Amino acid sequence: MHGRLVWWILAFGSCWPIALMPGFGVCRQLLEYIEAKGAADAQALAKALKCAPEVVVGAIKSIQTFENVINVAEVKQQLWQFTKDGQDALQKGSPEVRLMSVIPAEGIAASDLEASPVYKGLGDAAKPSIGQAMKNKWIAIDKSSGAVAYVRKVTEVPDETQKVLAQLQKDPSGKSTDDKVLKDLKKRKLVEQKSVTTYNVTKGSAFTTTLRKGEADLTADMLADGSWKSKDFKPFNLAADGVPVSRGTLHPLLKVREEYRQIFLEMGFEEMPTSRFVESSFWNFDALFQPQQHPARDAHDTFFMTAPETSASFPADYEERVKNTHENGGGYESIGYQYNWERSEAEKNLLRTHTTAVSARMLYKLAQQKPFKPVKYFSIDRVFRNETLDATHLAEFHQIEGVIADYNLTLGDLMGTLHNFFTRLGIHDLRFKPAYNPYTEPSMEVFSYHAGLDKVVEIGNSGMFRPEMLRPMGLPEDVVVIAWGLSVERPTMIKYGYSNIRDLIGPKVDLTAAQSAPLVRL
Ligand SMILES: *[C@@H]1O[C@H](CO)[C@@H](O)[C@H](O)[C@H]1NC(C)=O
Numbered sequence: 351m352h353g354r355l356v357w358w359i360l361a362f363g364s365c366w367p368i369a370l371m372p373g374f375g376v377c378r379q380l381l382e383y384i385e386a387k388g389a390a391d392a393q394a395l396a397k398a399l400k401c402a403p404e405v406v407v408g409a410i411k412s413i414q415t416f417e418n419v420i421n422v423a424e425v426k427q428q429l430w431q432f433t434k435d436g437q438d439a440l441q442k443g444s445p446e447v448r449l450m451s452v453i454p455a456e457g458i459a460a461s462d463l464e465a466s467p468v469y470k471g472l473g474d475a476a477k478p479s480i481g482q483a484m485k486n487k488w489i490a491i492d493k494s495s496g497a498v499a500y501v502r503k504v505t506e507v508p509d510e511t512q513k514v515l516a517q518l519q520k521d522p523s524g525k526s527t528d529d530k531v532l533k534d535l536k537k538r539k540l541v542e543q544k545s546v547t548t549y550n551v552t553k554g555s556a557f558t559t560t561l562r563k564g565e566a567d568l569t570a571d572m573l574a575d576g577s578w579k580s581k582d583f584k585p586f587n588l589a590a591d592g593v594p595v596s597r598g599t600l601h602p603l604l605k606v607r608e609e610y611r612q613i614f615l616e617m618g619f620e621e622m623p624t625s626r627f628v629e630s631s632f633w634n635f636d637a638l639f640q641p642q643q644h645p646a647r648d649a650h651d652t653f654f655m656t657a658p659e660t661s662a663s664f665p666a667d668y669e670e671r672v673k674n675t676h677e678n679g680g681g682y683e684s685i686g687y688q689y690n691w692e693r694s695e696a697e698k699n700l701l702r703t704h705t706t707a708v709s710a711r712m713l714y715k716l717a718q719q720k721p722f723k724p725v726k727y728f729s730i731d732r733v734f735r736n737e738t739l740d741a742t743h744l745a746e747f748h749q750i751e752g753v754i755a756d757y758n759l760t761l762g763d764l765m766g767t768l769h770n771f772f773t774r775l776g777i778h779d780l781r782f783k784p785a786y787n788p789y790t791e792p793s794m795e796v797f798s799y800h801a802g803l804d805k806v807v808e809i810g811n812s813g814m815f816r817p818e819m820l821r822p823m824g825l826p827e828d829v830v831v832i833a834w835g836l837s838v839e840r841p842t843m844i845k846y847g848y849s850n851i852r853d854l855i856g857p858k859v860d861l862t863a864a865q866s867a868p869l870v871r872l
């Protein structure tokens with residue numbers, strides 16, 4: 351027959367400091383008790399082991415780490431517990447009996463009674479104790495002297511209340527106490543009913559009183575000295591999770607970047623070298639026919655370098671042609687911007703505001719190679735702008751750029767290329783809107799309907815580089831360059847469901863999220 355023990359603890363008391371964690375001593379005593387008594391009630395057991403309920407629960411948990419030694423069932427129970435007054439009543443006697451100790455046979459004036467230390471010591475239970483004594487017919491009110499006095503009617507005052515409390519302490523379930531009595535005790539605020547979690551412990555199929563920790567690993571030493579023969583081994587837990595493999599992982603932005611890269615490579619594009627974060631204003635702006643008064647060239651929009659503050663040398667003849675084009679069109683069927691171009695403005699170093707600066711360098715290089723050969727270039731890298739930071743804007747982000755240089759390209763070629771590119775991303779149904787960019791003409795913003803967001807969203811910007819940018823480089827007159835760009839962050843946030851860019855990049859990034867981020871399919 352399996353012994354059965356019921357253990358109780360307060361429902362909120364299931365945490366205990368490490369210092370109280372029971373050692374093997376308590377566990378062994380507990381098991382021996384189960385072995386010997388078979389069945390016992392919780393309190394008898396707590397007394398037998400002379401320890402706090404939480405220590406016992408700790409012991410149960412420890413024993414549970416050994417398989418099948420005990421069975422434990424968690425049971426919720428309604429138990430009766432003593433209030434502060436209830437505990438006092440149990441230990442010192444009920445309030446009404448204690449009250450009787452200051453009421454003599456000849457009686458006591460109400461004012462004297464209330465002034466007595468015993469009465470005061472009863473606290474909140476003092477006043478009700480008078481009512482209880484009257485109800486028990488132990489005292490009576492005497493008003494013959496004008497003031498209220500209490501007189502004693504009996505000599506013996508048996509403490510029934512203390513007796514039932516003692517009974518309830520033995521069996522907190524209240525099953526062995528009369529319901530009416532319980533109700534009365536509750537009304538007198540001596541006891542209250544509380545929900546407690548109990549542990550119902552029974553012998554397990556591998557019950558033993560001697561716990562021995564099994565070996566987890568079969569070691570080379572055990573094999574060598576033969577000690578494995580006398581050891582107990584823990585059974586393999588084939589359902590346990592393995593130790594996570596420590597590995598590097600790609601950040602979501604890099605995963606998205608890689609997808610874009612693959613699409614460009616599939617389309618026969620060549621990657622441009624984008625390692626140059628610091629650029630001169632000349633290549634970032636002037637080469638792109640962006641006038642020196644343009645607001646983007648202000649510290650409000652662009653981060654200028656303090657060291658090194660300037661760049662000194664640009665290809666001399668090219669610089670001259672750029673200067674002339676800005677000032678008067680340089681003879682390329684343009685009148686330019688009609689201002690005096692300053693070399694000092696062009697010399698200012700900055701953190702590049704777009705990867706188009708890289709494209710400008712590459713196109714200039716291309717123009718120097720004769721004869722001209724058509725090219726398809728792309729870049730994906732970081733750019734910097736002095737933005738006001740918010741949930742969707744950071745001062746640095748990644749730009750994707752595609753560039754095609756060929757003879758006689760048209761706007762139709764650009765639209766066709768964009769269709770080809772975005773179709774590979776799974777985006778169809780493009781819409782184009784005329785736009786203005788300083789260095790492309792015509793320019794188009796690209797839109798598409800996004801089913802997830804249920805609206806038309808801007809997905810990129812595009813255009814044909816102006817002759818004022820291309821001709822000074824030395825590209826043949828009938829060579830046209832089409833280009834488009836988009837950010838990496840925006841599609842990544844949509845794809846991975848980020849609403850705040852700071853959760854994606856920066857010091858607040860959750861590294862485990864980056865580690866568990868799924869692969870991306872654009
Ligand atoms: C404890 O378990 C035994 C056997 O399973 C059962 O008879 C008893 O009712 C349980 N006690 C409680 C309080 O649930």
Ligand SMILES: *[C@@H]1O[C@H](CO)[C@@H](O)[C@H](O)[C@H]1NC(C)=O
Nearest residue numbers: 649650651652653654736737
């Ligand atoms: C960025 O712009 C703000 C004004 O918008 C300006 O106060 C600040 O100095 C700029 N930061 C840098 C590094 O240029």
Ligand SMILES: *[C@@H]1O[C@H](CO)[C@@H](O)[C@H](O)[C@H]1NC(C)=O
Nearest residue numbers: 756757758759827828829830
């Ligand atoms: C480009 O167009 C011009 C004018 O139509 C034409 O003369 C020229 O041959 C074309 N160039 C190429 C490489 O097709």
